[in-house]
Amino acid sequence: MTASASHPSQPLPLGSGISDRLSKKASRHVKERIIEGLLFSAAAFSVFVTIAIVYVLVKESWVFFETVPLSDFLFDTQWTPLFDDAHYGIMVLLSGTLTSSAVALLVAIPLGTIIAIYLSEFAGFKVREIAKPFLELLGGVPTIVYGYFALTFLTPILQTIYPDLPGFNLLSAGLVMGIMIIPYVASLSEDAMRAVPMSLREGSYAMGATRLQTALWVVTPAATSGIASAYILGISRAVGETMILAVAAGMQPNLTFNPTEPGATITSYIVQVALGDLPHGSIGYQTIFAAGLTLLLMTLFFNLLGYWLRKRFREVY
Amino acid sequence: MEAGVEGTLLKAEVRDLDFFYGAFHALKRVSMPIYDHKVTALIGPSGCGKSTLLRCFNRMHDLYPGNRYAGGGIVLHPDDTNLLAPGVDPIEVRMRISMVFQKPNPFPKSIYENVAYSLRVRGMTNKSELDDRVESALKGAALWGEVSNRLKELGANLSGGQQQRLCIARALASDPEIILFDEPTSALDPIATASIEELITELKEKVTILIVTHNMQQAARISDFTGYMYLGEMVEFGVTDQVFIKPQKKATEDYITGRFG
Numbered sequence: 138m139t140a141s142a143s144h145p146s147q148p149l150p151l152g153s154g155i156s157d158r159l160s161k162k163a164s165r166h167v168k169e170r171i172i173e174g175l176l177f178s179a180a181a182f183s184v185f186v187t188i189a190i191v192y193v194l195v196k197e198s199w200v201f202f203e204t205v206p207l208s209d210f211l212f213d214t215q216w217t218p219l220f221d222d223a224h225y226g227i228m229v230l231l232s233g234t235l236t237s238s239a240v241a242l243l244v245a246i247p248l249g250t251i252i253a254i255y256l257s258e259f260a261g262f263k264v265r266e267i268a269k270p271f272l273e274l275l276g277g278v279p280t281i282v283y284g285y286f287a288l289t290f291l292t293p294i295l296q297t298i299y300p301d302l303p304g305f306n307l308l309s310a311g312l313v314m315g316i317m318i319i320p321y322v323a324s325l326s327e328d329a330m331r332a333v334p335m336s337l338r339e340g341s342y343a344m345g346a347t348r349l350q351t352a353l354w355v356v357t358p359a360a361t362s363g364i365a366s367a368y369i370l371g372i373s374r375a376v377g378e379t380m381i382l383a384v385a386a387g388m389q390p391n392l393t394f395n396p397t398e399p400g401a402t403i404t405s406y407i408v409q410v411a412l413g414d415l416p417h418g419s420i421g422y423q424t425i426f427a428a429g430l431t432l433l434l435m436t437l438f439f440n441l442l443g444y445w446l447r448k449r450f451r452e453v454y
Numbered sequence: 455m456e457a458g459v460e461g462t463l464l465k466a467e468v469r470d471l472d473f474f475y476g477a478f479h480a481l482k483r484v485s486m487p488i489y490d491h492k493v494t495a496l497i498g499p500s501g502c503g504k505s506t507l508l509r510c511f512n513r514m515h516d517l518y519p520g521n522r523y524a525g526g527g528i529v530l531h532p533d534d535t536n537l538l539a540p541g542v543d544p545i546e547v548r549m550r551i552s553m554v555f556q557k558p559n560p561f562p563k564s565i566y567e568n569v570a571y572s573l574r575v576r577g578m579t580n581k582s583e584l585d586d587r588v589e590s591a592l593k594g595a596a597l598w599g600e601v602s603n604r605l606k607e608l609g610a611n612l613s614g615g616q617q618q619r620l621c622i623a624r625a626l627a628s629d630p631e632i633i634l635f636d637e638p639t640s641a642l643d644p645i646a647t648a649s650i651e652e653l654i655t656e657l658k659e660k661v662t663i664l665i666v667t668h669n670m671q672q673a674a675r676i677s678d679f680t681g682y683m684y685l686g687e688m689v690e691f692g693v694t695d696q697v698f699i700k701p702q703k704k705a706t707e708d709y710i711t712g713r714f715g
Contacts (some may be wrong), residue, residue: 263520343512343553344572344624345545354571359562379546 172240194433197426204420210427216390216401218424219415224422227431229392233400234435236313237377237382240396242313245371247324250364256323256362257330258352269324276320287313292385299397305387308396314381329363330356360451369443373436380417403428463531465490465662466634468589469660470526471516471538473506482686483526486699487679488632492579493663494592494653495677497670499709503686504666508634511542511664512551513537530631552625553634556640560619560624564591565601567608568620572628583584594660595623596653615646618670624655626661633657635665639672651676670710674698682706 202210205225213226252272256265292309296302302309333356341351357364379402382388387399388409401409407425415422466488473481481503488494506515510528514651515521527536530550537547552572560568567569569588570578578584588605597619601612609620618638625633635654638695654663654676667673669694673680674694681691682705690697690706701707 334559336555336557337561338560339514339517340555340561340621340624341571341575342517343514343548343555344575345549345552345628346571346575347545350575354574355561 167433177382185366191433194426194430197423198289200429201420201423201427204423205427210446216392216406223420225427226392227389227403227428228284230401230403230406230428231431232392232394233307233382233386233390234376234402234404234432236394236396236400237307237314237378237386237402238372240308240311241314241318241367241375242371245318245322245375248315248369249319249367250326252319253325253330253364253367254352254357257327258348258356269327272320272323274320276317276324278317280317280378280380281384283313283317284381284446287381287385302397305385305389305397305399306397307382307386307400310382310385311396313385314378315382317378318371318374319373322367325367325370326364329360331358332363338444341356361412362447365446365450366443369439369446373439375437376430376435377404379408383408394446405434407432457520462492463490464488466537467529467531468507468510468526469529471507471510471523471528472525473503474509474522474524475506480686481510482673482690483521483525484683486681486688486691488662488664489679490662491658491660493658493665493676494679494681495673496664496666496681497668497673497709498683498689499714500668502683503638504681504683506686507683508664508666510538510635511632511634512548512553513542514553516544528667539696548707549628550630552628552630553633553636554618554621554625555639556637557698558614558621559574560612560617560620563609564606565609565620566605568635569623569627572624576628588623591623591627594626594657595619595651596656599677615642615649618642618646618650619653623658624651626657630661632662632664635667637666637668640668647672670698682709684709 180332186406210227211223212228214228215227216229217224227303246399256268256272263394287309288305292302292304292306293312295306295309330352337355337359338351341355346354383405386402386405388401388405389399390406391400393400407428410422410425464487468484468486468488471481471484472479484503484507486494496507498504509515510523517553523538527538529535530537535542537551561571563571566588569591570584573584573587575587578587589598589602592601597616600616601607601620612620617642622633622638638654639650642650651672654665657663658678665673665677677694679692680694680697682689682697682701682703684705690701690703692702697706698710701710705714
């Protein structure tokens with residue numbers, strides 16, 4: 138280096154001085170740009186659609202909130218937009234959504250986690266190879282099938298235990314919804330646990346730990362961020378689920394946190410109105426945009442929470 | 455082989471051990487003694503079976519399907535019991551024979567909980583007893599001075615050498631009889647390596663040590679006995695000074711002098 142630095146510096150060859158073998162090739166350059174453009178438009182499309190959806194929801198909700206004050210929307214205890222004496226208390230629908238989701242998560246989170254621990258830490262290779270596709274199939278069953286399963290199979294069984302249970306109820310819909318969500322929770326949690334490096338497990342076993350101790354004290358904490366995302370996805374599925382509730386929970390707006398009662402959720406209300414014969418542009422019709430916006434904000438909240446949890450608990454192995 | 459071992463007791467003996475990974479014959483009729491409160495080093499080129507042999511001692515191979523102990527065994531004294539016998543519980547073995555790995559692998563827990571782990575798995579819950587044992591293990595691993603006021607921090611926040619000493623403390627906490635070291639310094643810088651080597655030399659006051667190393671100088675520096683392995687066989691075993699200065703076998707001499715491997 139020092140030797141060359143002492144040489145008098147010569148001007149760098151510029152422009153015409155570049156040899157043919159090293160010069161930029163126009164055809165390759167154009168091809169690269171076309172591919173880059175295609176990839177960019179694919180990515181931009183999804184962003185555009187998201188923005189468009191939010192735009193429509195906000196615009197239509199704006200119309201709604203010009204008639205109905207926000208305080209009524211948030212604090213009124215009745216939801217009767219189709220009656221002459223209309224009330225627009227979203228709490229009524231929200232209570233149905235929260236109650237049914239809570240029931241579903243009480244089923245899906247414990248069962249899903251246990252299944253994940255079993256598949257990741259206890260099951261042999263063959264069992265896992267067979268069980269996992271079946272589990273994922275459970276998530277592929279159309280939700281309308283789950284809805285009728287709740288209405289015509291589970292509710293009658295629950296009624297033999299609890300005779301006062303109405304034919305439409307949040308409990309049965311929530312339980313079945315929980316079954317539907319299990320595969321999401323189990324599969325993602327299992328992926329997170331399997332991603333925990335073998336060296337951590339070996340470290341635990343080498344200290345004389347049993348499989349259960351290793352699974353609960355080392356693998357699960359190490360996979361916390363992935364498991365938390367699995368739970369958040371489960372919550373989002375529960376909050377957004379429509380068909381099971383529309384079929385099995387009764388679509389009656391009902392301000393209650395008691396799962397043995399019938400109730401409407403935000404989603405099932407939207408289905409009801411969207412399929413009904415309310416004239417477009419009427420205030421009753423506008424309610425579905427306000428309800429949809431509420432739903433969007435809820436899932437956005439959970440997604441942000443999931444994002445935060447992932448960052449907060451991300452493990453550096 | 456017995457030269458220079460007066461006054462030393464046998465802690466364990468490998469006898470005619472055969473081991474298979476599936477169809478691969480990884481250990482071929484390996485025999486060697488492990489002396490009490492001594493450092494025994496296993497050297498040899500990659501793939502010679504030294505780590506495989508080490509991992510037989512705490513039944514680590516049991517964790518994976520397809521591994522097979524196929525004859526012979528490891529007799530642990532004073533029990534006179536073959537560790538590899540079918541009726542032996544691997545967890546009981548690991549309670550008495552602990553291990554430190556190649557790459558530091560602290561659990562995603564606090565420094566305190568990392569060390570307490572090997573006590574908690576044994577069902578110890580008494581807070582003051584745990585505190586005492588954690589402190590003495592960290593002192594034993596020459597880490598206490600550096601971490602005594604940050605026990606609640608994550609183990610992963612420590613430097614590589616500190617993490618490895620944390621793993622040694624974790625292995626020490628349960629008072630094992632033997633500690634297995636699987637190339638414990640290969641992921642560390644020279645200074646951290648020197649401190650781990652010094653620590654190993656001190657530790658033999660308390661425990662018997664079996665160490666696998668790629669580094670022949672390391673084996674020469676810290677071990678009392680050395681076994682040279684090649685292609686799954688124990689080529690030569692003896693007092694470290696003799697193995698390094700006057701190896702009995704040509705193959706050992708070639709490896710040690712760097713003509714091969």
